[in-house]
Amino acid sequence: MRAKATLNREYTISSVDKRVYGSFLEHMGRAVYTGIYEPGHENADKDGFRTDVLDMVRDLDMPIVRYPGGNFVSAYRWEDGIGPREERPVRLDLAWRTRETNQVGVNEFADWAKLAGTEMMLAMNLGSRGLDDARNFLEYCNHPGGTYWSDLRSKHGYKEPHNVRIWCLGNEMDGPWQVGHKSAAEYGHLANEVSKAFKYFDKTLETVVCGSSNDKMKTYPEWEATVLEASYDSVDYISLHKYFGNEEQDTLNYYAKAIELDRYIVTIGGVIDYIKAKKRSKRDVKICFDEWNVWYHDRKEDGERIASWDWPEAPPLLEELYNLEDAIFVGSLLNVFIRRSDRVKIACMAQLVNVIAPILTKAGGPAWRQSIYYPLQYASKYGRGTALTVAQSGPTYDCEVAQDVPYLDLSAVLHEDGKSIAVFAINRSLDEPLGLTVDLQGFKGAKIVEHQMLAGDDLKARNSVEDQNRIVPKSGKELTMDDTGTLVGSLPPRSYHFVLLSVASA
Template structure:
């Protein structure tokens, strides 16, 4: 059995967790909206056509914020098409995904859905085919109480009170040549600065996210971030990161090492943000919004065969297996280990489209990746301690030495609890971990959840929704102020320790 050690000190803190790190994403793409969260003719629909079964699972995940309406979709979107009487809404061509958008679901319906899902809206504006004027207009519609054209239009549409959306994305992946209205770094930096300036004139309380690179492999990565922030540093609060991970080569150890790549990516972007701050002799710290991340590759071949110019096709519908859940767990741990700078993150996406939740006309179910996300969202609150992991390593093809153990410890002072999230990536051996907890000598293990499966490719389906699911009763204890736990081979683990109140 391999052995690893976690080294922590309650005075050595990485950062306070911003709950928005457990955000997600709904784009007008595939069946995310239509048949995902909205399906009026479905037996599970409420009086607004919102799927109650989906809402129940989203509430189970406790997602604090959801990004909307895109994604690539937003760069060609006219938000006005999706508000007002439904019989007057035009169907439009969506060039981003080669489909027809009916506009039967829009901004106001999403705001209603968000309230029912116990979440907040993270709104994106179209800086692709539109620009500053559109940004201020949609902000006026959403956030002003009344007395102006767009705020009164909202009231006319039946929404007397403003939506009060606080977090706004200034476009989406504007460096990408696939993006409608894509721009150079200079062009986008100026557009983001001007849109942000005008939006803040209308509502100084909002927070703004500027587009970073579309992914780490973009040829302009780093120079894009530096140039964009050089223009809009004073106006924005966050810089976005996007990255998806795949296993097309079917090499599980290399696939699971992608958490190393995410860690390096985050560190690089933090360095760029701090460089711009230093260059400008600035006082404001730019934090990160990792507002698109997930595993995405299973559906690539199927999507090549889709018919174009139809409504809500089965698009980007990855069916996630057990090894995907292990990587998602490791990526969540990586985000938490950067909680000092990553303040917003969005699992992309939430329903049907590369998502933890799947639906059909007869029900909704949890994919394998649902569980690590739910555990992190519900139990990962408080302060991340600087968790040093002493673990054996293996040689991964893409990232060199990769640790067999990914782990982080979260201190929840309000509830007098500790939570350890850990992934054992070893495919052959269990692992014993230890941690000196004498600073928490009166804490005891109250729960050890774990998730494993003999088949790395095992999936959950509507017919067999519980093939991969967590269990309780893992092997762990605290004796003499020292935590000892056994992590099964290829397993996701959650150790919950609480103060002994006897």
């Protein structure tokens, strides 16, 4: 098999917003407690944050993290997580049937975000609460001082405002499972009013209105049209969520599900354009894909456990153990976000630690990287700049999800200095190498600076606390530059590749 791709310096898609490589922390399972925060751990700092986890997060160059939910936020009182810890109430979390101690709240998250070098994206409760609670939350976080809520923040030891720039207007409000679930019409009206109020406070703030919690919802995509009809003039993004799995144990069909993500983005892009035209608006609303990941390995069992347990505190939950197969697929999802960078400006892998996460920890023990950590790391570090249009041809296959699925999945980003290109390539074939030719038009003096790959014979192989480096990137030697400045070589079956090329500036 052989595939060809062409990249041209003049044919570009869009600037890639660095926030497309974000993540998410919810008060769920062990994401927070014994995840990022574990006082008494040998690696904990003076504030109880695990420095081994912080090191791994910093190595991801994580640009933004959404907090504190998720389903958790729809019944959350943000006031419970401020002030002296000994005075904070313990509450029942209805979303995951657990007890929340509130030992970590918005101020602690702000401290952690600074240590991690990431931007805060806060979600507000528009399920069981409303406009007044939201604007009080904003005043507490962002106003310099001289008012009740800002002075209370100062009293709690945070004189300087947190200056949070982006706010999520609730979470998955289309879902009947959500505490405070609303119809599209009533939610759209409420979200619009909250967004307007936030921009009365500061017109430079960005707000994210809830779109569909997945593309299989009965209300999709009518939900988006109704919500945007009510809120288009005040919001900046519409959120989308989607999780993926290989329940059928059909790897080629699993890999093709990246096409479902692409369809989802294209469809909602069309809804946005429709509402924009209907309103004769000059504004552009973009997509914030603030929950995405692989989630299926123990999903059914976790649901049964949640229904049966008696309000435990930070129990293990949704601790997916990812394998090589999942890492290659995650690389494909990231390629979609790069190729759709004109629409998707923010995306958050859900979640960051322990809960369907690239990082796992053992309470009182070590932290380690899962297989999916690596494609996210390479995309975050090197996938910033301008997405290049990829023209490609090559062999395809048919499956349940789609027909004519290309074995080659490739995206490319020209860095801001114009002197280097990051190429992310996948061979979806399970048994055949894929010959590859990448024609670099308008780029001179191309050289391979780095080539890393994830590949192996066992797609089910994964990292564990006992064997933390079973799935790690290895240097690739399968690609070279020929005399014409063309990237040539062969991609092994079942493989993900990151290739960094240096090129002469234009």
